[in-house]
Every structure is written in structure tokens, then in C-alpha cells.
Amino acid sequence: MSGIDVVHSRAELAKARAGLTGTVGVVMTMGALHAGHETLLRAAREQADHVVVTIFVNPLQFGPNEDFDRYPRTLETDLEICRRAGADLVFAPSVADMYPNGQPTVRLHPGPLGEDLEGLSRPGFFHGVLTVVMKLLQLTRPDLAFFGEKDYQQLTLVRRMVRDLDVPVEIVGVPTVREPDGLALSSRNRYLSPAERQVALTLSAALRAGASAAARGEDAGAVLAAAHRAFDSPGARLDYLVLTDADLEPGPVAGPARLLVAAWVGDTRLIDNIGLELAPHA
Ligand SMILES: Nc1ncnc2c1ncn2[C@@H]1O[C@H](COP(=O)(O)OP(=O)(O)OP(=O)(O)O)[C@@H](O)[C@H]1O
Numbered sequence: 718m719s720g721i722d723v724v725h726s727r728a729e730l731a732k733a734r735a736g737l738t739g740t741v742g743v744v745m746t747m748g749a750l751h752a753g754h755e756t757l758l759r760a761a762r763e764q765a766d767h768v769v770v771t772i773f774v775n776p777l778q779f780g781p782n783e784d785f786d787r788y789p790r791t792l793e794t795d796l797e798i799c800r801r802a803g804a805d806l807v808f809a810p811s812v813a814d815m816y817p818n819g820q821p822t823v824r825l826h827p828g829p830l831g832e833d834l835e836g837l838s839r840p841g842f843f844h845g846v847l848t849v850v851m852k853l854l855q856l857t858r859p860d861l862a863f864f865g866e867k868d869y870q871q872l873t874l875v876r877r878m879v880r881d882l883d884v885p886v887e888i889v890g891v892p893t894v895r896e897p898d899g900l901a902l903s904s905r906n907r908y909l910s911p912a913e914r915q916v917a918l919t920l921s922a923a924l925r926a927g928a929s930a931a932a933r934g935e936d937a938g939a940v941l942a943a944a945h946r947a948f949d950s951p952g953a954r955l956d957y958l959v960l961t962d963a964d965l966e967p968g969p970v971a972g973p974a975r976l977l978v979a980a981w982v983g984d985t986r987l988i989d990n991i992g993l994e995l996a997p998h999a
């Protein structure tokens with residue numbers, strides 16, 4: 718296998734992309750790569766002839782008081798991980814490369830789901846995410862694009878965008894990779910002190926309690942109550958704990974469902990979710 722190609726400008730990307738024959742899978746990231754990203758890379762490696770990785774901390778999706786400035790930037794280690802996972806091409810642009818005309822005034826509107834859950838706490842977040850995802854799809858022209866279920870609302874909205882705007886790409890969802898104790902891997906975990914990391918386990922514990930209640934055949938109300946009881950840590954501040962249809966559509970929940978949680982642990986905001994099957998109503 719030839720070596721990995723690392724490019725920083727759109728012109729270099731266009732040239733490198735033109736040299737890739739066969740199918741292309743893209744994995745979009747904000748860097749600070751971990752084993753969750755690596756799983757996406759390996760899925761792409763298995764399903765496409767070539768793997769393109771994008772590494773870009775997108776200012777458009779950060780609110781004014783969020784962590785854009787302190788977001789971890791670890792390009793050298795990231796490139797090592799990309800190499801190890803068999804990526805062919807890495808696109809790591811600067812903000813000026815991505816937005817040469819300044820922040821775009823034209824942005825994609827995510828619709829009502831974009832204003833709910835993450836969108837409630839992070840206004841404009843999904844406008845920023847969908848806008849950069851669309852730009853990166855145009856620039857990398859993949860056949861397949863891989864997204865993690867850890868960011869389930871993002872995955873759902875990307876699927877909707879591609880469907881509603883007829884974007885010619887297949888979106889592949891990849892299950893959440895966890896630490897042995899249940900914590901979902903996330904770049905933001907590196908903000909946590911050892912004590913905060915212990916507290917953070919309450920998110921996955923709440924999801925597991927909800928999933929166990931569903932597996933016992935309990936109804937939606939009991940499933941949610943079990944999850945709330947298990948979210949039991951004075952160090953964590955709950956943002957939302959929601960049980961919803963697996964497609965995140967509003968309305969009564971039955972059959973395939975998703976339990977989603979977001980919480981603050983110290984200054985760090987974490988999210989997680991789990992799929993479950995609700996028994997039909999008696
Ligand atoms: N634990 C994980 N399992 C599976 N996919 C993941 C996991 N963590 C991140 N991803 C996926 O990797 C892609 C890039 O995500 P990103 O670079 O934002 O990493 P992150 O760990 O989610 O970061 P952050 O902590 O900032 O939310 C997204 O599709 C995301 O869903």
C-alpha cells in the first residue's frame with residue numbers, strides 16, 4: 718500500500734481526490750482521534766476502495782461561550798492513527814481554507830429536529846454541522862460517508878439532509894464505541910479529571926437502566942423512570958434525558974426507540990444514547 722497523503726488546501730484536495738479511482742468512503746472528524754474514530758475508519762476501510770478523513774474544528778457549529786478555542790488539536794497523533802487504520806488521504810484545512818470568504822451567510826436549515834435536544838442547548842449547532850458536512854461532501858465527493866451513533870441526532874439529521882436534498886452519497890451509521898466501564902468514547906472526555914470521569918459514568922448507567930427496563934417489557938413511562946432513577950450523581954447536571962422514536966420523529970413511542978441523554982460534568986458537556994425496543998401496548 719502506498720503512503721498516506723496529507724493535504725491542507727482545497728486545491729491540493731481536488732488534485733489528490735482526482736487520483737482516487739474506485740469507491741471512496743469519507744470519515745469526517747474534528748480531530749483528537751480516539752478508538753471510536755478508529756472504528757469508523759476501519760468500517761470505511763472495509764466498505765470502500767479508498768478512505769478519506771477530514772480533520773477540521775468547525776467554528777460554525779460552536780456557540781460564543783463554547784469550547785472552540787480549547788478544543789484539543791492533536792494533528793500529529795491523529796495522522797498516526799489515520800495511517801494505522803489504513804486511510805489514504807487526510808484533508809486538514811485551516812478555517813481560512815474552508816471559509817475563504819469569511820463565515821458563510823448561506824447555511825443549511827436543519828428543520829424542527831435541529832431546534833430540539835442538542836439544538837435547544839446549542840442554538841445554531843446543526844446549521845453549522847449540516848453546512849460543513851455538505852461542504853465536505855462536495856469537496857471529497859464520496860460514495861459512502863461514515864458517522865457515529867454516539868452523535869445520534871447528528872446522524873439522523875445528516876441522513877435527512879441527504880434524503881431531502883438528493884445528495885448522491887450513502888450514509889453509514891456506526892455503533893458507539895465504549896470504554897469497558899460503559900463511558901462512550903469522546904474527544905471531550907479528555908477535559909475530565911479522574912473524579913469527573915467517575916461521575917460521567919452516570920450517563921451510560923442511566924441508559925443501561927432504561928434498556929434493561931425495556932428488555933423486561935416495561936412501558937415507555939417506566940423505562941424513562943428507571944433511567945432517571947439511575948442518573949444518580951450529585952456531580953452531574955442533567956440537560957435532557959429523553960425517550961423517543963428511533964427516527965427522532967415526534968409522537969407516541971412504540972417499537973424501535975432511542976433513549977438520549979446530555980449532561981454537564983463540571984465544565985464539560987457530554988452526550989450519549991442507546992437503542993431499545995419497546996413492547997407493543999397491551
Ligand atoms: N465513541 C464513539 N463511537 C462511535 N463513533 C464515534 C464515537 N465518538 C465519536 N464518534 C464519531 O466520530 C465522528 C467525528 O466525531 P468528533 O470528531 O466530533 O468526535 P467526538 O469524540 O464525538 O468529539 P466530541 O467529544 O467533541 O463530541 C462523528 O461521526 C462521531 O459520531
Ligand SMILES: CC(C)(CO)[C@@H](O)C(=O)[O-]
Nearest residue numbers: 745746747775846849868
Ligand atoms: C460531523 C462533524 C465532523 C462536522 O464538523 C462534527 O460535527 C463531528 O465531529 O461529529
Ligand code: BAL
Nearest residue numbers: 747778779846868871
Ligand atoms: N461531536 C459532535 C460535534 C460537536 O459536539 O461539536
